Amino acid sequence: MCGIVGAIADRDVVPVLIDGLKRLEYRGYDSAGIAVIGDGEVRRVRRTGRVAEMEAAARADNVQATLGIGHTRWATHGGVTEANAHPHASHGVALVHNGIIENHEQQRERLQQLGYAFESQTDTEVIAHLIHHYLKDGLDLLAALQRAVKELHGAYALAVVSRKEPHRMVVARMGCPLLVGLGEGENFVASDVSAIVQATRRVIFLEEGDTAEITRAGVRVFGADDAPVERDEHLSDVSLASLELGPYRHFMQKEIHEQPRAIGDTLEAIIDANAFEPALFGRDGAQVLDGVEGVQILACGTSFYAGSVARYWIEAISGLPCSVEIASEYRYRQAVANPKQLVVTISQSGETLDTMEALKYAKSLGHDRTLSICNVPESAIPRASRLVFYTRAGAEIGVASTKAFTTQLVGLFALAATLAKLHGRLDAEREAAYIEDLRHLPGSVQHALNLEPQIALWAERFAPKHHALFLGRGVHYPIALEGALKLKEISYIHAEAYPAGELKHGPLALVDADMPVVVIAPKDGLLEKVKSNMQEVRARGGELFVFTDADSNFEASEGVHVIRTPRHVGVLSPIVHTIPVQLLAYHTALSRGTDVDKPRNLAKAVTVE
Ligand code: HGA
Numbered sequence: 001m002c003g004i005v006g007a008i009a010d011r012d013v014v015p016v017l018i019d020g021l022k023r024l025e026y027r028g029y030d031s032a033g034i035a036v037i038g039d040g041e042v043r044r045v046r047r048t049g050r051v052a053e054m055e056a057a058a059r060a061d062n063v064q065a066t067l068g069i070g071h072t073r074w075a076t077h078g079g080v081t082e083a084n085a086h087p088h089a090s091h092g093v094a095l096v097h098n099g100i101i102e103n104h105e106q107q108r109e110r111l112q113q114l115g116y117a118f119e120s121q122t123d124t125e126v127i128a129h130l131i132h133h134y135l136k137d138g139l140d141l142l143a144a145l146q147r148a149v150k151e152l153h154g155a156y157a158l159a160v161v162s163r164k165e166p167h168r169m170v171v172a173r174m175g176c177p178l179l180v181g182l183g184e185g186e187n188f189v190a191s192d193v194s195a196i197v198q199a200t201r202r203v204i205f206l207e208e209g210d211t212a213e214i215t216r217a218g219v220r221v222f223g224a225d226d227a228p229v230e231r232d233e234h235l236s237d238v239s240l241a242s243l244e245l246g247p248y249r250h251f252m253q254k255e256i257h258e259q260p261r262a263i264g265d266t267l268e269a270i271i272d273a274n275a276f277e278p279a280l281f282g283r284d285g286a287q288v289l290d291g292v293e294g295v296q297i298l299a300c301g302t303s304f305y306a307g308s309v310a311r312y313w314i315e316a317i318s319g320l321p322c323s324v325e326i327a328s329e330y331r332y333r334q335a336v337a338n339p340k341q342l343v344v345t346i347s348q349s350g351e352t353l354d355t356m357e358a359l360k361y362a363k364s365l366g367h368d369r370t371l372s373i374c375n376v377p378e379s380a381i382p383r384a385s386r387l388v389f390y391t392r393a394g395a396e397i398g399v400a401s402t403k404a405f406t407t408q409l410v411g412l413f414a415l416a417a418t419l420a421k422l423h424g425r426l427d428a429e430r431e432a433a434y435i436e437d438l439r440h441l442p443g444s445v446q447h448a449l450n451l452e453p454q455i456a457l458w459a460e461r462f463a464p465k466h467h468a469l470f471l472g473r474g475v476h477y478p479i480a481l482e483g484a485l486k487l488k489e490i491s492y493i494h495a496e497a498y499p500a501g502e503l504k505h506g507p508l509a510l511v512d513a514d515m516p517v518v519v520i521a522p523k524d525g526l527l528e529k530v531k532s533n534m535q536e537v538r539a540r541g542g543e544l545f546v547f548t549d550a551d552s553n554f555e556a557s558e559g560v561h562v563i564r565t566p567r568h569v570g571v572l573s574p575i576v577h578t579i580p581v582q583l584l585a586y587h588t589a590l591s592r593g594t595d596v597d598k599p600r601n602l603a604k605a606v607t608v609e
């Protein structure tokens with residue numbers, strides 16, 4: 001959350017900053033701002049709302065410079081106002097910040113006593129004054145930053161400029177992502193590579209506790225002890241085309257339709273190996289997975305639902321006990337560690353703060369077998385894990401996760417099958433059958449996507465509603481949860497999901513003609529039970545919208561609408577049944593006219609607590 005970009009060049013960097021902020025806008029869109037250094041002064045332009053509004057203001061003021069920083073905000077401390085928008089400034093120092101400073105109140109009090117006046121309610125402003133305080137003591141900008149960050153508790157990615165040092169910017173990272181982009185005679189800093197990919201693909205990922213100085217000529221990185229360190233250079237494979245909307249109306253729509261390709265790419269290594277092997281998860285795969293006696297999955301949001309599907313798979317296929325927990329709960333409870341358990345963290349961005357902290361906590365308890373399922377190479381969570389399975393979904397820009405979820409499920413299924421094989425529960429015939437199922441998966445997902453016109457008609461009936469209920473059983477219950485989450489995230493319709501058997505224990509009281517009830521009801525061992533639960537809804541006048549598959553011989557009737565995926569895909573059915581609930585949420589949001597890619601109050605890559 002919050003996007004940072006900075007540039008130093010011998011050309012005007014304002015277009016670079018604004019283009020970068022537009023690409024980072026998915027990380028936060030409460031306000032946007034830039035600060036540039038020119039003629040010995042800091043010039044700031046800040047606006048609430050979208051980057052385009054700030055861009056217009058910068059144009060009107062004819063702001064140009066060769067050094068500048070920019071920010072797109074997802075507010076945590078202080079409302080959505082221009083005064084709270086970044087960059088924040090103190091006597092010729094300006095900075096942008098992603099993260100939360102936990103001891104900002106103490107610092108504010110101290111700095112006020114030192115005579116500093118505050119203009120904003122943010123936690124960020126203390127950092128600007130603190131740096132200025134140390135500049136006044138005679139330190140240079142880099143030393144002042146290094147001194148200041150030692151007094152901060154919490155998380156930060158920072159980019160700082162000063163009117164007195166127009167030839168460099170200085171940056172710091174702790175708990176929030178930050179990378180340096182290396183150009184020819186120009187250099188950059190950004191929260192993620194999408195912001196600078198137009199200028200360069202050569203990047204250095206800063207590590208926890210790093211600070212760096214960035215000039216036109218080069219970059220110097222310092223470790224947590226302020227001593228110079230070398231960090232590897234990487235060549236990013238993010239392409240500009242993958243960040244463009246193309247023929248689609250929204251990134252979410254594009255990303256839903258990219259799923260056959262994303263799943264196909266994610267499957268590649270498994271199909272190539274034609275086997276489920278520990279090496280799919282890294283060089284140490286065999287060492288880490290051998291002897292595993294159970295699995296603990298830690299994740300948030302949609303990734304938590306992917307983990308919830310995996311629990312059914314892992315227990316059913318490998319016979320190992322598996323529990324799934326919301327990362328922000330796990331990290332604060334006194335959990336009982338079992339070093340023979342594999343700890344699996346799931347995060348699209350690899351930067352989800354709660355998940356990262358839960359992983360650190362698990363490690364502190366003695367868990368050494370760690371695996372992450374992640375979509376962003378070189379991000380923090382995979383780097384902190386011994387094993388990793390990279391989903392190859394490509395950049396996911398829509399705030400509501402779609403292709404990241406289905407590709408996570410592919411990785412988790414491969415994990416369940418690999419653990420089963422290691423435990424002698426997967427014979428060659430079954431392994432071959434699963435691989436064959438996976439091979440057909442992109443095609444089955446495409447068939448589900450072809451249902452879009454029918455689902456769009458349903459969406460028109462959902463659009464005027466205020467509430468919706470989603471039901472599923474067994475491995476499809478988490479898909480009901482995911483469907484309800486998608487609908488509430490982007491259409492703002494209040495939606496809840498229940499295991500269908502729970503209906504009579506409470507939620508049935510809510511059912512009436514105004515409460516559409518979505519049911520995920522593929523042909524499996526629980527179908528007859530689900531049908532009985534549906535009768536309970538019908539008997540109370542509820543209207544049912546059923547997603548099922550070709551094998552279920554389920555008929556539509558009065559008050560019961562049915563959409564069928566064209567074929568039953570066995571154990572992979574939850575992946576295919578995700579597609580219709582994504583499309584239902586997307587088209588409902590479209591009918592309601594909400595901002596599909598940037599739903600209110602939310603942002604992508606949740607790097608704050
Ligand atoms: N705490 C700062 C930055 C917020 C942030 O990083 N959000 O993801 C603020 O509220 O401005």
